[in-house]
Structure formats: C-alpha cells, structure tokens
Amino acid sequence: MNTFSEENYLKAIFRLSQMPAVSKISTSAIAESLGNNPASVVDMIRKLTDKQLIEYDKKKGVKLTAQGEKDAIQIIRKHRLWEVFLLEKLEYRWDEIHDIAEELEHIKHTDLADRLDKFLGFPEYDPHGDPIPKANGKMAKSFSASLADGKTGSTYRVAAVRDTSSAFLQYLHKLKISIGTQIRLIEQIAFDQSLVISIDNGEPTTVSSKFVENILIS
C-alpha cells in the first residue's frame, strides 16, 4: 500500500502525463505541481522507483509504470466519486468539493469506491466534467477542446473546466456558468484578446482570454 504522500505524487505525475503540452515530466514540474521543493521530489522519485511505480530517466523524465498508473487511476476514481457525493448528497457548492475530496480520496478499503459508485448510480462525469474511471480502470477521454479555440459567431456547450480552483469556480458561479451551459462567442477584442460572449443567450459579457482557456467544450 502507498502512503498519502506517495499517492499525491502518483496523482500529480498522472495529471502531468495527461497534459498534451507536457512532453517530459521533470523534477521541477512535479515540484511546482505539488508546491514542494525540488529536493523533496528527488527523494520521492527514488522511493517510487524502488517501489516500481515509476521509471525515471534523466533524459526522458518520469513515467508511471503499469502498476503506478493503475494506482493513480484508482485514486482519481475515488476523488471524482467523492466529489459527486459531496455535491449531490451533501449539497456542497461546486467550489468547495475539491479540497474535501483531496482528503477523502486517500481512504482505503476494499470495495469502498465500488460501493460509492453504485450508491451514486454509476456517474460518468464528476461535477467539473472530468470522466470518472470505471472499476476496471477504463476511463473516457477527458474533454480537451478549449473555448479559446472556438470560432467567433459559434455556440458551444460547456463540457468541463480545466481549472478547479475555488477562485475560478466562484467566478463561474457568479456568471451562472456550469456544465451544460451554452456559450456563444460574439467578438474577440484585438487589443488584449479578451472575448465578448453570450451566456445561455443572455446579454453580452466580456471575459479574459485566460478565462476561456479554462473552459472545455464538447
């Protein structure tokens, strides 16, 4: 069994490996992703290598082994299932659930994820639009197309969010945007790339390019 800390590293490495822009998972990338010191990451790379959960090559960076990926996916499965539980059953807000799920995801017990899955009705996606891995580790592909790449004049459906920070989610809440919301791109301002959008056919609103980059569409 892996410790909480090992699990957090596996999760971070998995997350980085899923990012198309990241070609090599470096010590410093992991450090930044976890908010840890690179020296600490070096220690953990050694430990996870010994446990055969990752492979490390100075040139190629870090790669999860089959077992490491399996373990990472199971943690992500639990994280996303707990998020559904917290939102749907305990009525937490969208922006509150991530941090609590960060703790709950580490609870280990045979069957816990499977029973929770069943209790929740086998949800396909978590409240942020991320796919929930199945018991066998199979997982639908994440949405990757960003609203930032949409065409002016077209309308898109919000499928997921890239950033799950409460600052971003609270802003979305304020704009009345959630999974399923329709957004039309009206105009791009040349000066600073900000965008004028219409939310569910409402009045035009201006948002930043950073904002639209974090909205994923289906």
Next chain:
Amino acid sequence: MNTFSEENYLKAIFRLSQMPAVSKISTSAIAESLGNNPASVVDMIRKLTDKQLIEYDKKKGVKLTAQGEKDAIQIIRKHRLWEVFLLEKLEYRWDEIHDIAEELEHIKHTDLADRLDKFLGFPEYDPHGDPIPKANGKMAKSFSASLADGKTGSTYRVAAVRDTSSAFLQYLHKLKISIGTQIRLIEQIAFDQSLVISIDNGEPTTVSSKFVENILIS
C-alpha cells in the same frame, strides 16, 4: 487543528474516561488501548498538555480539558455518523464499518459532520447502539447495563454492544443478534458461568460469560 495521531489519543482518553470501572487514566492504560508503547504515550501526554487539551497529574492520571473533550466528542460524532452512512447507504456489514470509520473520522472540513448528519436524517444512535453526539456536543448517555447483570428468567432488549471488534460482531451475526433483538436468560451454568439464552424466543443456545458482558441492554 490536531493531527490524526493527536485525535486518536483524545478519542482513546475520552473512551477510557467513559468507562465506569476506570478511576484513573494511566499512561499504561492509554498505551494498551491504542496498542502503543508506554514511552510513546509519555511523549504524547506532553504534547497534548502543551496544547492544553489534557491535564496530567501523576497521582490522578490524565483528564481532558474542556477543549480536549470538545475535540474528542467531535471526532466521535464523525465516527458514528460515518458508521451510519457506511451501513445504511453503502450497505457494508455491521462488522466492517468500524475500521473504515476510523479513517473517515479524521476528515476535517467546516460543516462536514453537520451536512452528513442532515443527509442521514439526524440519527440518534450508531449501528452499534452508541449515541451520536449532536452538533453542540450534547450526547445521550451510553447504555451501560450489561446482559451479564440480568436476572435468570427475564427477557431483555439488546440496546448496544460494548465490543465492536469484527470477531464479536460476526459471532452476533451468526447468532442472528442485532440491536433490538430480545434475549431471555434461561439458566446460568455454575461450573464456568456460561449462560443458556433464548434469542427472539428461539431454541436455547449456550454462550460464555464474556459474551454476555459485551451485550448492553436498555
């Protein structure tokens, strides 16, 4: 905030303080209760004293301060609420829930216990018959009368169990005894104090004195 380990000590101390037979909570009693070395307990007594969660007097042993008791009760509240969740919602067996709740009880987040409480319909007792502390820390008295003190010929209602180990709970399951079951004391065997009982008016069964001591009646 307290660490997992500190919380476990507070809980153990609270549990010991609730036991009528225990007049003084000693280093060794805590060690035995947690399965730790007495030397470790000495260290933790120092730390909890510094944090003003307990008071320690060589003569009188360990006592929780008002704050320490408050903290302990909140952990117990979470433990018992999660037990209800695991049994009722995730359909775990009676003997499986304790260990999982031992992990879940340490999850900290404003409101978590209160939201869980509401979701579960404000249960009064956990699946082992122990009272669930309210949000304000108020808690019904535990059942303390043991079936071992019952009179031969009388019938009693199982209100709670003293031992929550899976060995005991599995045995109860096998005997079809749960909270609410009626037990009649038929006869005590002088030789080894074992007892002949009738479960829900069924055929006579013989059980040990240790067994009946761990059944609490209302």
Next chain:
DNA sequence: TAATAAAATTAGTTTTGTCTAATTTTATTA
C-alpha cells in the same frame, strides 16, 4: 565556445510519531 542561467542533486536538518533499552519512581507484598 565560454559564460551564464536553469535544473537536478546531494548533504545535512527538522518535525512527527513511533520504537527499544535502561533507569527511576511508585506500589505491593512477604
């Protein structure tokens, strides 16, 4: 290519929570 910057690593430290072994204190009993 040499100089510089960035990334990775090593060495040594800290905190938390545990342990063992030795010692001291307290309690029990002959």
Next chain:
DNA sequence: TAATAAAATTAGACAAAACTAATTTTATTA
C-alpha cells in the same frame, strides 16, 4: 520495612516527508 514487581520516564534511535543551502549537471545564449 525491605524486597520485589509494576508503572512511568528518560535517553537515544529510526522512518517518513518535508525543508535549506551548497554543489553539480545540463541547457541556453551571447
């Protein structure tokens, strides 16, 4: 009361997971 047993404590060690500071390696750029 003195001897013995039990309980408590101290001293020192260890593992996990983090850190800082210094150094080495690798990459970038003038």
